[in-house]
Amino acid sequence: MTNPHIPLDQKILGDIYSSHEAMDNLEILCDDFGSRFGGTKGEKLAADFIAAKFAEYGLTNIHLEPFDYIGWERGEVTLKIISPIEKEIPCITLPQSPPIENLEGEIFNIGPGAPKDFDAKSEQIKNKFLMTNSELYPKGIKRWVHRSEKFGRSLMAGAIGFIFVNHYPGYGPATGGIGQEGEAAPIPGISIAKEDGDFIQRLIKKHGSVKIRLTSSDKVSPKISWNIVGDLPGTEKPDEIILMGSHYDGHDISQGASDPASGVASVLEVARVLGKHARLPRTIRFAMWGVEEIGLLGSQAYVRAHADELSQIRFYLNMDAAGGMPSKDINLHAWDNLQETFEGYRAEMAQDFAIGQSFHSASDHYPFLLEGVITGGVEPVRQTSSGRGYGHTKYDTVDKVTIRGLRDAASLAARIALRVANEDNWLATPRDASAVNELLNQPNRAEIQAYLKKITVFHTTK
Numbered sequence: 001m002t003n004p005h006i007p008l009d010q011k012i013l014g015d016i017y018s019s020h021e022a023m024d025n026l027e028i029l030c031d032d033f034g035s036r037f038g039g040t041k042g043e044k045l046a047a048d049f050i051a052a053k054f055a056e057y058g059l060t061n062i063h064l065e066p067f068d069y070i071g072w073e074r075g076e077v078t079l080k081i082i083s084p085i086e087k088e089i090p091c092i093t094l095p096q097s098p099p100i101e102n103l104e105g106e107i108f109n110i111g112p113g114a115p116k117d118f119d120a121k122s123e124q125i126k127n128k129f130l131m132t133n134s135e136l137y138p139k140g141i142k143r144w145v146h147r148s149e150k151f152g153r154s155l156m157a158g159a160i161g162f163i164f165v166n167h168y169p170g171y172g173p174a175t176g177g178i179g180q181e182g183e184a185a186p187i188p189g190i191s192i193a194k195e196d197g198d199f200i201q202r203l204i205k206k207h208g209s210v211k212i213r214l215t216s217s218d219k220v221s222p223k224i225s226w227n228i229v230g231d232l233p234g235t236e237k238p239d240e241i242i243l244m245g246s247h248y249d250g251h252d253i254s255q256g257a258s259d260p261a262s263g264v265a266s267v268l269e270v271a272r273v274l275g276k277h278a279r280l281p282r283t284i285r286f287a288m289w290g291v292e293e294i295g296l297l298g299s300q301a302y303v304r305a306h307a308d309e310l311s312q313i314r315f316y317l318n319m320d321a322a323g324g325m326p327s328k329d330i331n332l333h334a335w336d337n338l339q340e341t342f343e344g345y346r347a348e349m350a351q352d353f354a355i356g357q358s359f360h361s362a363s364d365h366y367p368f369l370l371e372g373v374i375t376g377g378v379e380p381v382r383q384t385s386s387g388r389g390y391g392h393t394k395y396d397t398v399d400k401v402t403i404r405g406l407r408d409a410a411s412l413a414a415r416i417a418l419r420v421a422n423e424d425n426w427l428a429t430p431r432d433a434s435a436v437n438e439l440l441n442q443p444n445r446a447e448i449q450a451y452l453k454k455i456t457v458f459h460t461t462k
Helices: 006-016 021-032 041-056 115-120 147-156 194-207 257-277 297-305 307-312 336-349 365-370 403-422 433-440 443-461
Strands: 060-073 077-083 087-089 100-111 129-133 161-165 189-192 211-216 219-232 237-247 282-289 313-318 329-332 375-379
Touching: 006 257, 006 403, 021 041, 021 257, 021 403, 041 060, 041 219, 041 257, 041 282, 060 297, 077 189, 087 194, 100 115, 100 161, 100 194, 115 147, 129 147, 129 194, 147 161, 147 443, 161 194, 189 194, 219 257, 219 297, 237 257, 237 297, 237 307, 237 403, 257 282, 257 403, 282 297, 282 403, 297 307, 297 365, 307 313, 313 365, 313 403, 329 336, 336 403, 365 375, 375 403
Parallel strands: 100 129, 129 161, 161 189, 237 282, 237 313, 313 375
Antiparallel strands: 060 219, 077 087, 077 211, 100 211, 219 282, 329 375
């Protein structure tokens, strides 16, 4: 059978792979605007730049949607070992860490932070600084254990502070938010380099205990951020929407080039080529989310503001850091009834990408998933379990991202959007509340769901 999409595929691929636009946009986002962290000047400059690019690429209904949130500004921090020796250790505070003055206590090292260890060792953790590392898959654990879960389990065990050790050598401290729903964290959190974490472990082994003093001057205050939205209107069924997006805020310690700006640049490239070459029956909506890094705040704000319109979204494709990912795959977030459809797309596209059926809560698809929206992402399905590498460190810079990576992510997403927009036999329908609840409480998620219930109760009773 003749593939009706081939002529448009060829135009899309030829344009993307012969253009330098995606890298030009990445360099502007990172070199001109810096981290784009919530509350910085670069954040608003980036938002205005994205809106201008949407207009240049022929989108309509372009607008910035403001939302209020509790922001965080980095201050000074000092971490000093006061026993058994005196030594200052370089560190950074984690976003949403509260200001603290001369907080003293012993360190308890729990290693990679397997969930069972927090329960088994709660008495040893209580009233101490809990130290763990950035490994995603502690030994014996088949699922991803996120930094925020390790922090939450430290809280519930009674820790007075949280020390996050980057498990990669040579990258320095790794950052990441620790607050709940955008609020400041109840206890301070800091990050240190692997080399300093190893040093502290050697001291503990030799002397039995290490006591530290922590002082920080971070600030928490109300702020405003923006989601940027633009449409490529459908010609036949404009009320049916294929949504595509990435957050544009990085962490304040780096350019955030791979995470997330490579995703932003890739989404912009999809907007450029589809706006130039395609007239599709259904609307493609492009959205860039603000303040993802401290709690998915932009996408949550959008879901709240557009609750009555979510049923119009046929599919949301999340592209967080897509251009910098080691493999460009399509992960459907537990939509088994679309597996065969996407396998058909893969064969038709003659392109090698894996198709996954798992989900997580660590990016902007999640607020949509919780409301039953059909979601997926350009994510590595064929991935290693080691962790982020240079991600969330000061070394996440433009030189880490290749133009081939941006082109591969953009071409995959554009060709998928083309097919979903033209698909008349779409086999998935949004989940209702009971189906969402069933998904979240399936047996393989029992441990994480039990934790989430406990941490919610913990925060509501404090």
